[in-house]
Amino acid sequence: MDILTLGEIKNQKLTRASLEVLSEAKRLANGKKVINVLIGNNLKDFSALISSYGASEILLIEDPSLGEFNSQSYSEILVNIIKEKKPALFLLPANIHGKEIAALVSAKLEISLISDCTDLKIKDNLLEYIHPIYSGKVIAAYQSLTSFQAAALRPNIFPLIEENPNNQAQIIHLSFIPQDNLKIKLLEVLKPKEETLEISEARIIVSGGRGLKEAENFKLLEELAEVLGAAVGASRLAVDAGWRDHQYQVGQTGKVVSPDLYIACGISGAIQHLVGMSSSKCIIAINKDPEANIFKVANYGIVGDLFEVVPLLTEEFKKILTN
Numbered sequence: 001m002d003i004l005t006l007g008e009i010k011n012q013k014l015t016r017a018s019l020e021v022l023s024e025a026k027r028l029a030n031g032k033k034v035i036n037v038l039i040g041n042n043l044k045d046f047s048a049l050i051s052s053y054g055a056s057e058i059l060l061i062e063d064p065s066l067g068e069f070n071s072q073s074y075s076e077i078l079v080n081i082i083k084e085k086k087p088a089l090f091l092l093p094a095n096i097h098g099k100e101i102a103a104l105v106s107a108k109l110e111i112s113l114i115s116d117c118t119d120l121k122i123k124d125n126l127l128e129y130i131h132p133i134y135s136g137k138v139i140a141a142y143q144s145l146t147s148f149q150a151a152a153l154r155p156n157i158f159p160l161i162e163e164n165p166n167n168q169a170q171i172i173h174l175s176f177i178p179q180d181n182l183k184i185k186l187l188e189v190l191k192p193k194e195e196t197l198e199i200s201e202a203r204i205i206v207s208g209g210r211g212l213k214e215a216e217n218f219k220l221l222e223e224l225a226e227v228l229g230a231a232v233g234a235s236r237l238a239v240d241a242g243w244r245d246h247q248y249q250v251g252q253t254g255k256v257v258s259p260d261l262y263i264a265c266g267i268s269g270a271i272q273h274l275v276g277m278s279s280s281k282c283i284i285a286i287n288k289d290p291e292a293n294i295f296k297v298a299n300y301g302i303v304g305d306l307f308e309v310v311p312l313l314t315e316e317f318k319k320i321l322t323n
């Protein structure tokens with residue numbers, strides 16, 4: 001069963017989520033081809049890395065007009081490739097761009113799509129998918145009954161395979177004629193005020209809620225995050241209060257994250273927050289209320305005042321990690 005995957009470039013780097021998708025494709029391919037598509041501008045530098053993650057073919061579609069993401073152009077390119085290559089499965093990351101493309105491609109091809117998939121396996125020659133629904137309260141298992149299916153994989157869930165620098169993928173350049181019927185045009189990319197780690201890619205996240213009381217107090221979390229090499233996230237109430245930008249919001253109306261370690265500081269653990277972080281591999285909660293809901297999903301709980309606990313953690317981690 002050939003598998004088509006989509007690579008994604010951000011800040012001139014292949015995202016970890018794309019490598020996870022490639023890794024999962026390689027695990028499922030069972031000797032069949034993994035074909036990775038890369039769309040953008042100046043793409044040749046990425047081929048070696050994609051190859052080392054087991055791709056058999058790399059399709060490069062390069063054009064200056066593709067340098068910035070455009071869902072219409074990207075999805076039309078993918079639809080044409082899928083029609084020609086006829087893979088059994090199309091995998092891509094379930095992040096902002098990936099989810100948009102997955103929906104467009106599936107609609108255009110009239111195929112089913114499993115979005116935000118957290119597990120994928122082949123049983124009796126049929127694909128089975130796991131996908132959390134109802135804000136993560138229910139885990140749904142699906143079985144594919146069609147010969148072709150698309151799935152967007154939740155980032156930070158699927159482990160990376162070991163790189164094999166000896167693997168040599170075949171590199172194929174496909175031509176692209178810029179379309180003149182674009183319905184959307186990118187005018188400007190608004191960069192965040194300060195460059196901080198992107199939460200959906202981070203392995204460690206230190207997150208703050210209303211317990212932080214004011215924007216300036218996020219500095220405490222930034223200090224801890226710097227020592228740990230972590231990103232700083234926030235609950236919706238912290239975002240609504242204007243303490244943090246929306247791009248750092250974790251939860252139902254923010255981002256779904258699955259880091260190795262999630263440290264929740266002054267966050268009560270409302271269901272809309274839990275749906276965004278409960279698949280983290282290890283959760284530490286710091287809250288002064290021993291009854292706080294967040295402790296129900298935490299692996300480790302610290303009942304205490306975050307204004308005392310967080311600086312102590314920063315000090316201790318600094319001692320351990322800098323020695």
Ligand SMILES: Cc1cc2nc3c(=O)[nH]c(=O)nc-3n(C[C@H](O)[C@H](O)[C@H](O)COP(=O)(O)OP(=O)(O)OC[C@H]3O[C@@H](n4cnc5c(N)ncnc54)[C@H](O)[C@@H]3O)c2cc1C
Nearest residue numbers: 209210211235236251252253254266267268272273288306
């Ligand atoms: C449709 C919808 C979508 C939503 N989407 C999201 C979403 O995406 N993400 C999200 O987060 N929420 C979302 N919410 C809001 C959610 O319901 C909660 O209101 C929100 O998560 C609560 O944020 P919080 O935990 O920061 O604040 P609170 O619930 O007020 O909790 C603050 C916590 O801080 C603790 N605390 C206070 N002072 C200290 C201290 N000094 N030391 C230690 N602990 C302290 C308190 O004990 C308390 O537990 C959504 C709600 C709706 C209705």
